[in-house]
Amino acid sequence: MAVRIQSEWGTQVLFPAILKPASVKLYYCDNHVIPLPAGHKFPSEKYRLLRELLAADGRFEFEAAPLADPDSLAPAHDSEYIRRFLDGTIEPRLMRRIGFPWSPELVRRTLASVGGTLRATNDALLFGVGGNLAGGTHHAFRSEGAGFCVFNDIAIAIHGLLAKRRIARAAVVDLDVHQGDGTALLFAGEPAVLTLSLHGGNNFPFRKQRSSIDVDFPDGAGDAEYLAALERTLPRVFDFAPGIVFYQAGVDALQSDRLGRLALTQAGLRRRDEMVFQGCKERGIPVVVTLGGGYSQPIAATVEAHANTYRAAAH
Numbered sequence: 001m002a003v004r005i006q007s008e009w010g011t012q013v014l015f016p017a018i019l020k021p022a023s024v025k026l027y028y029c030d031n032h033v034i035p036l037p038a039g040h041k042f043p044s045e046k047y048r049l050l051r052e053l054l055a056a057d058g059r060f061e062f063e064a065a066p067l068a069d070p071d072s073l074a075p076a077h078d079s080e081y082i083r084r085f086l087d088g089t090i091e092p093r094l095m096r097r098i099g100f101p102w103s104p105e106l107v108r109r110t111l112a113s114v115g116g117t118l119r120a121t122n123d124a125l126l127f128g129v130g131g132n133l134a135g136g137t138h139h140a141f142r143s144e145g146a147g148f149c150v151f152n153d154i155a156i157a158i159h160g161l162l163a164k165r166r167i168a169r170a171a172v173v174d175l176d177v178h179q180g181d182g183t184a185l186l187f188a189g190e191p192a193v194l195t196l197s198l199h200g201g202n203n204f205p206f207r208k209q210r211s212s213i214d215v216d217f218p219d220g221a222g223d224a225e226y227l228a229a230l231e232r233t234l235p236r237v238f239d240f241a242p243g244i245v246f247y248q249a250g251v252d253a254l255q256s257d258r259l260g261r262l263a264l265t266q267a268g269l270r271r272r273d274e275m276v277f278q279g280c281k282e283r284g285i286p287v288v289v290t291l292g293g294g295y296s297q298p299i300a301a302t303v304e305a306h307a308n309t310y311r312a313a314a315h
């Protein structure tokens with residue numbers, strides 16, 4: 001597969017024999033530990049467990065994600081919101097909606113989560129695939145966050161690419177069980193970006209936004225219903241001819257998930273991942289993989305499902 005790179009200097013075609021790295025690099029930010037009260041719903045430990053599980057595979061390289069430059073956030077977010085989050089003067093009401101207590105560690109982890117997606121985006125354009133073991137914070141809006149999401153890493157990355165004209169069009173395939181409402185609203189009316197979200201109709205966010213393509217599932221929907229909907233909608237993503245696909249690969253549609261309300265199996269999620277990667281590969285579209293939700297208890301089922309996504313990406 002040839003890799004097309006669009007830049008200020010035009011389109012270059014590069015071949016994986018030259019560019020393909022020995023292994024896929026994954027960016028992580030679990031080195032920034034955020035202090036949380038006991039019993040908090042955010043599954044902090046899954047990020048480290050996922051990195052350890054993938055490290056045992058021996059086919060990935062790992063790099064601590066650099067902190068995103070605060071200037072890079074500006075096209076997607078309100079400057080006051082950015083400033084007040086960074087300096088800790090953000091209103092408590094806004095932090096309650098995000099769901100984390102403010103701390104300097106949270107600021108560093110949040111910037112690293114965005115930084116990982118930005119680096120993974122660059123890798124995807126060079127090598128065909130890039131991965132962040134964080135990010136996918138799709139409930140973040142222009143001037144507020146929600147549901148453990150402060151800044152919208154995918155929207156930030158896409159704005160950066162469009163501004164530098166590195167791509168003409170981008171698509172977001174959001175398969176987290178919760179609707180990608182922040183991403184949908186941030187790109188509403190933007191003809192260069194297509195957003196697809198498959199999600200539980202009765203789940204958070206209860207006030208849905210409008211993605212380019214939305215699929216709402218009833219509670220208890222399983223593999224057959226889910227995969228049929230994906231098969232129906234993915235061709236519309238590829239028909240859009242995106243220069244890059246951002247795959248928000250949440251695994252909270254898994255049956256064992258405490259928050260998901262759907263009933264997908266591990267095999268169903270593996271098939272889902274294959275469909276996304278196969279489609280991108282056939283068309284030579286670079287793909288950026290980010291994490292998303294996953295709240296099984298014990299957390300091992302979630303970690304296994306996330307690991308399978310990165311394995312499928314590397315394959």
Ligand SMILES: [Zn+2]
Nearest residue numbers: 176177178293
């Ligand atoms: Zn979710």
